[in-house]
Amino acid sequence: xxxxxxxxxxxxxxxxxxxxxxxxxxxxxxxxxxxxxxxxxxxxxxxxxxxxxxxxxxxxxxxxxxxxxxxxxxxxxxxxxxxxxxxxxxxxxxxxxxxxxxxxxxxxxxxxxxxxx
Amino acid sequence: xxxxxxxxxxxxxxxxxxxxxxxxxxxxxxxxxxxxxxxxxxxxxxxxxxxxxxxxxxxxxxxxxxxxxxxxxxxxxxxxxxxxxxxxxxxxxxxxxxxxxxxxxxxxxxxxxxxxxxxxxxxxxxxxxxxxxxxxxxxxxxxxxxxxxxxxxxxxxxxxxxxxxxxxxxxxxxxxxxxxxxxxxxxxxxxxxxxxxxxxxxxxxxxxxxxxxxxxxxxxxxxxxxxxxxxxxxxxxxxxxxxxxxxxxxxxxxxxxxxxxxxxxxxxxxxxxxxxxxxxxxxxxxxxxxxxxxxxxxxxxxxxxxxxxxxxxxxxxxxxxxxxxxxxxxxxxxxxxxxxxxxxxxxxxxxxxxxxxxxxxxxxxxxxxxxxxxxxxxxxxxxxxxxxxxxxxxxxxxxxxxxxxxxxxxxxxxxxxxxxxxxxxxxxxxxxx
Numbered sequence: 001x002x003x004x005x006x007x008x009x010x011x012x013x014x015x016x017x018x019x020x021x022x023x024x025x026x027x028x029x030x031x032x033x034x035x036x037x038x039x040x041x042x043x044x045x046x047x048x049x050x051x052x053x054x055x056x057x058x059x060x061x062x063x064x065x066x067x068x069x070x071x072x073x074x075x076x077x078x079x080x081x082x083x084x085x086x087x088x089x090x091x092x093x094x095x096x097x098x099x100x101x102x103x104x105x106x107x108x109x110x111x112x113x114x115x116x117x
Numbered sequence: 118x119x120x121x122x123x124x125x126x127x128x129x130x131x132x133x134x135x136x137x138x139x140x141x142x143x144x145x146x147x148x149x150x151x152x153x154x155x156x157x158x159x160x161x162x163x164x165x166x167x168x169x170x171x172x173x174x175x176x177x178x179x180x181x182x183x184x185x186x187x188x189x190x191x192x193x194x195x196x197x198x199x200x201x202x203x204x205x206x207x208x209x210x211x212x213x214x215x216x217x218x219x220x221x222x223x224x225x226x227x228x229x230x231x232x233x234x235x236x237x238x239x240x241x242x243x244x245x246x247x248x249x250x251x252x253x254x255x256x257x258x259x260x261x262x263x264x265x266x267x268x269x270x271x272x273x274x275x276x277x278x279x280x281x282x283x284x285x286x287x288x289x290x291x292x293x294x295x296x297x298x299x300x301x302x303x304x305x306x307x308x309x310x311x312x313x314x315x316x317x318x319x320x321x322x323x324x325x326x327x328x329x330x331x332x333x334x335x336x337x338x339x340x341x342x343x344x345x346x347x348x349x350x351x352x353x354x355x356x357x358x359x360x361x362x363x364x365x366x367x368x369x370x371x372x373x374x375x376x377x378x379x380x381x382x383x384x385x386x387x388x389x390x391x392x393x394x395x396x397x398x399x400x401x402x403x404x405x406x407x408x409x410x411x412x413x414x415x416x417x418x419x420x421x422x423x424x425x426x427x428x429x430x431x432x433x434x435x436x437x438x439x440x441x442x443x444x445x446x447x448x449x450x451x452x453x454x455x456x457x458x459x460x461x462x463x464x465x466x467x468x469x470x471x472x473x474x475x476x477x478x479x480x481x482x483x484x485x486x487x488x489x490x491x492x493x494x495x496x497x498x499x500x501x502x503x504x505x506x507x508x509x510x511x512x513x514x515x516x517x518x519x520x521x522x523x524x525x526x527x528x529x530x531x532x533x534x535x536x537x538x539x540x541x542x543x544x545x546x547x548x549x550x
Binding site: 004014061072079112 | 152153159162163164165168174176178179181182264265266267268293294311312313315316317321419420515520
């Protein structure tokens, strides 16, 4: 039995996960908590949010995110991949930045509009 | 003449203006001092926003972007790069003084005003940290702007004082960008941040959290070289002999937020010392008729979704005020026979919002937000009235100062209340096994 704090939403439910019983989760307030409890103990994942360089826009950085969670172990690999990217304004929210980043199956997408100046 | 001027184009101002437009106001102006709308959300690039309002997980810029798009569908006027300087209440409205780069100094008349200026960070000066005064001491929010919007790294070896959400988020952010975060230090015996942020920002990156500790010295001539951290006793006094020295070049402060009410005070709005924000009615109207307040200017929120909800209420109320010509009634909204319920702090409660309710103007129910002063296990929230009768009770599994609580008081209950009400919290006795 492992105790976890759910990070799916700000509620922060205190979960109990029973590894010997098919990762049955108790203490969760919603079905997403049950899913989180299981995944966290088998193959934990996180959504990565960061920024990339952007030229010609209102700001020198454009915020981005992975469009789905990536394995926890590949977070720093994803960060390194972002280091090599430079976008050119205008940028639209949702615009593809890196497809299938580091082979994780997740795409990195822009999270704001950045008009050119 | 405008029907409504909204001061601040962050999440509160955007939601308030959209709601007022939906209710039928057509002459609305947003005054924003930055060069773009969105406020602090633009630098909050992490995710976790919008789960309540949009039922999906968004980043800060995405959440702001949704509202900026909505606003574009309306005819709401926006003045960027424009600073509101003064709100002067007048006979049947107010005049708002503002200065902008292109338009210069302007005075605009309006029927109603919504204060949505947000809040400010407490600084080193506000908490009086001893030591030298080198470069390298930043508020966490300033560092967040440097890193996420302007592309500067504030330093490479970091200590963070305060475990509020911004401090926790910045611990992760600095780590991802290659800095070494040596410690997160919290003077209270518990963290002021959300649980999920302790897990995904500190535990994920093995950053130690020192509870009941504080920074007792900053060393360094031109740049921070060392920070001294000491354990504190129950009265938050440092305990000699417990000093730990961290070699670092940066100290980030996440030591609280203060609602930004300079304009409100100047205008003569009554301020509640518990929230540092305006005293408001259930519809978010302040002590000045026609002047409303919402978002972090009224009380500091931990979730933007609740800012949106509260600000929509302010926008709708302002529309109602204008459309029902309440401004023509003159300065005094309340007559002698208007029944008012004031909400008082009971045991374990640090503030409530609204601070006062006018039951006759509550349609279905009134939401009361509040915070507790300590971490509680399974608890009962109890609402009692002036005659000592219990009006309502709500069960919660857990309460924490870092997480705003909300209860709904239906109109039928409000009508039963004698005198003022008190909201208190009592931890349940552990059930015998």
